[in-house]
Amino acid sequence: MxxxxxxxxxxxxxxxxxxxxxxxxxxxxxxxxxxxxxxxxxxxxxxxxxxxxxxxxxxxxxxxxxxxxxxxxxxxxxxxxxxxxxxxxxxxxxxxxxxxxxxxxxxxxxxxxxxxxxxxxxxxxxxxxxxxxxxxxxxxxxxxxxxxxxxxxxxxxxxxxxxxxxxxxxxxxxxxxxxxxxxxxxxxxxxxxxxxxxxxxxxxxxxxxxxxxxxxxxxxxxxxxxxxxxxxxxxxxxxxxxxxxxxxxxxxxxxxxxxxxxxxxxxxxxxxxxxxxxxxxxxxxxxxxxxxxxxxxxxxxxxxxxxxxxxxxxxxxxxxxxxxxxxxxTIKRYLGLEPMQFTFQLLTRSGRISYDDLRLRDPRFGDAVDRWFGQQAGKRRTSFAPPPMFTPIELRTLTLANRIVSSPGAQETCEQDGTANDEYLTRIKNCGLSGAGLVMSGPVAVSAEGRITPTCAGMYDTRHITAWAKIVRAIHDKTTAKIAIQLNHAGRRGATRSRAEGLDRPLRQGSWPLISASALPYTPHSQVPREMSRSDREIVHNDFVRAASIAERAGVDLLQLNFAHGYLLASFLSPLTNLRCDEYGGDLEGRMRFPLEVFDAVRDVWPSNKPLSVALSVTDYARGGTGVEDAVIFARLLKKHGCDILEVKAGQTTIESEPAYGRGFLTQLSEQVRNEANIPTMVGGYLTTSNEVNTILAAGRADLCIMDIPLRNG
Amino acid sequence: MRVGVGLPTGIAGTDGQLVIEWARRVDAGPFSSLGVIDRLVYGNYEPLTVLAAAAAVTQRVLLATTIVIGPLHNNALLAKVAASIDALSGGRLVLGLAVGARKEDYDAAGVDYRTRGKRLTEQLATLRSLWEEGSLSPKTARARGPELLIGGLSDQGFARVARYADGYVHGGGPPKAFARAADKARAAWCDAGRPGRPQLWAQGYFALGNDDIEEAGAHYLRDYYAFTGPFAERIAAGLLTSPQAIAQFMRGYEEAGCDELVLFPTVPDIAQLDQMADILRGLGRDFNYTTD
The missing domain is CATH 3.50.50.60 (FAD/NAD(P)-binding domain)
Incomplete structure (x- = not known):
């Protein structure tokens, strides 16, 4: 040839x-x-x-x-x-x-x-x-x-x-x-x-x-x-x-x-x-x-x-x-990191090298990372330190024993009146028994109208106080975990059947009228919600405040407001779902107004020694929707208003806004928001190993990690 | 992990009587499901018709499409056909749907290839409701209708699994490729807050016997996957030709969290089925399965 x-x-x-x-x-x-x-x-x-x-x-x-x-x-x-x-x-x-x-x-x-x-x-x-x-x-x-x-x-x-x-x-x-x-x-x-x-x-x-x-x-x-x-x-x-x-x-x-x-x-x-x-x-x-x-x-x-x-x-x-x-x-984003974290972030930047890899290659470097992590978290120097995931964290006066968050997910097996029953308690307690430092509930409705399904957990009735107090006691007495409740109003994603039957499938009977930022149905088969009026806003505002005081009376440790996944407050944030012409729509400032008002009202009644969190879809993953740049602006604002930790989520704003799913699919977003807005974050996104968690924490990509225990074994 | 076997209906030239006999023997064997694959412009059998026939000669095994090219079908008609098979089989149908990969199939069916994703989404949004309402189909054996799986590797595909389906069906390849896809399906499922976990199905190809049989099997795969260009050779190279290879393949899939692995023949000979049954029994996978 x-x-x-x-x-x-x-x-x-x-x-x-x-x-x-x-x-x-x-x-x-x-x-x-x-x-x-x-x-x-x-x-x-x-x-x-x-x-x-x-x-x-x-x-x-x-x-x-x-x-x-x-x-x-x-x-x-x-x-x-x-x-x-x-x-x-x-x-x-x-x-x-x-x-x-x-x-x-x-x-x-x-x-x-x-x-x-x-x-x-x-x-x-x-x-x-x-x-x-x-x-x-x-x-x-x-x-x-x-x-x-x-x-x-x-x-x-x-x-x-x-x-x-x-x-x-x-x-x-x-x-x-x-x-x-x-x-x-x-x-x-x-x-x-x-x-x-x-x-x-x-x-x-x-x-x-x-x-x-x-x-x-x-x-x-x-x-x-x-x-x-x-x-x-x-x-x-x-x-x-x-x-x-x-x-x-x-x-x-x-x-x-x-x-x-x-x-x-x-x-x-x-x-x-x-x-x-x-x-x-x-x-x-x-x-x-x-x-x-x-x-x-x-x-x-x-x-x-x-x-x-x-x-x-x-x-x-x-x-x-x-x-x-x-x-x-985009290296400027990391210039706020201290030298050790900056280095760890640099070495693990491409995702091919993890915490465990570095530890294997250089055990002394691994120890130094652990020591540095423990020192900045505990504000004192020690000679020995646990891996980042077992390093305690302080949020206001709340101390979590470690960086792992466990959640039972959306539990839809409560009583029809929103009362969390024994099954609910058992599942949430099991999360505490897993060894996690924090147990995070699935969405808990702030009103009957704000439920996703008829058997969602609620926090809107005096009867609910007893049920929640029992859950809080079970977590505090039987586990080392603290408990966080996520308050939610379903908005246009309400009145659906159980998720076991698929997502956002409207109820056949027993439905209730839905409200949203604008009168747009979530799916082509969904009920068309009513555009929220001034009195709707007042009601929702008061619902969140009432729920927060119930949470306080029940002894909940950390409260989170759900501004993610296309639910009511999220519907205000995205231009895809907020077409309002009043001061609650339009530019980002207008779209942030109502969620921020709710946040301020809750912050006012929620004890100042207790941490308050927000879950946010930091990008809509859809053309014409919000992007991380918007989320960074909002996150800075939330921090100024007293938000202690942001849970980074993405998508689900509309049914077309879909992330590219995979192991740790939210990590990159969390890192960007955390380091640009300078706010602590918690992140999930299908994390199942300690190596993933330690890598995320040591690199400063998040402060708490929600772990999804391998589903393989049930 | 359960193990099923495919019917040889994807191989051009397969005799009809062999298909029926194959289905009959599978029901008596150590397999938990019977799988069929789909394409239009090829000498294969229509998968749902095949499963209707299989329903008549089986009592026990699940009847699974891995997959049917959903967008080629009219939604109401597909709902009715699937409901009929479900009713005929006593609730054994597992309907796997995907967009497929061949434009020529869409051209032949007169369906716009570019709209395939949108069509599948609409189909998924309607099928379950049509079954539950029962206004245009026989009463399905299960109130919710057949189990629904979705195939494909696109990002939207995994979001569809979490939104509409009961699980995911993987298209084939080494266990590592399945593991990556399974992670995506589970990540989407968690993100959607669906309870439990997605059912994960997968498939592989086998040819057991001498060199000639292996070559015949590889030849079939090269032909069937010719549309993928040079990739067909790689698929052919993945053909399982020994008990050792099958054992390791199954272990790899099991460790990656596969719920049901369907092994497809590449040579239309009943001896292939018998050999596969022997291998499964030899590996201790000979217990009887139920459909619960």
Missing amino acids: KIIILGAGPAGLYAGLLIKKASPSHDITIIERNAADVTYGWGVVFSDRTLASFQRADYRSYEQITNRFVIWDAIDVHYREAIIRCGGHVIASIARKDLLNILQRRCKEVGINLVFKQEIQDLADLGSYDLLIAADGVNSIVRKIYANHFKSRVEPGKARYIWLGAQKVLDAFTFIFRENEHGLFQVHAYPSSGTTSTFIVECDEATWLNAGLDSANEEQSLAYCHQLFAKDLGGAPLLSNNSRWINFPTLKTESWHYQNIVLLGDAVHTAHFSIGSGTKLAMEDAIALATALERQPNLEDALNEYELERKPVVEIFQKAAQVSQEYFE
């Missing part, structure tokens, strides 16, 4: 080497537009898993590569005045120049024809070939010529970065965060050649413009960075190699091959540099392509196999890279 490879980067060279080794009869030519010894970039990193695949693919180059390696296991984070270290990561790097030299030599050894300094503009110049491997980088000419077939998309990153070197030896992957009058700059630096280090500087667009770096030449950029990081560099000079400030382009390609042309490495995909996987993915592509060509006698089958093998793997890395990229693009 006559094979032409375009591009003599690691992907092209390695693919040529491996294909030629497997079938020496192939006639392979590698064409490169640059000279043999010209290279951009400083060092490339590999993990131990990648190295194992290099070892299998070509032992001789593996040996030469590893001989040239700098291997280290630590990550240092320079933030504010602190340097936090975390070990056990095992990362290896090699200067890109050395890697290319080794691969070039190996290619020559096996008889590959290497042509340098030949720029290809027209594929006709290549003559005939049986297979064309395009490893010509992110600006691949081949991909552009057949753009209609490959169907690729390039998305530029929001941040600016420049790839530099430093004449300095590092002993760790080093993140540096420095703020000056222009904004925040961060450095991703790591050892590369044994005498120099790779030193990537990144900042957001505004900072870059403020610093005048848009009009700075290479020398000026270098001088600026050198001055900014003078302390970290300790006088060591920065090096540049045609370095420019750019936005990282993320490339995704639908089809990886067309006829007898196949794309490889950066020519087909890129992943943000912060997860350091570009060269690794490129060389793994080469291994997969060579293997497929060896296994499949038919070229089309081989290229299919290659694409099938690699595409899912690359997509996983691109997803992780995207999370990491967005983290660095």
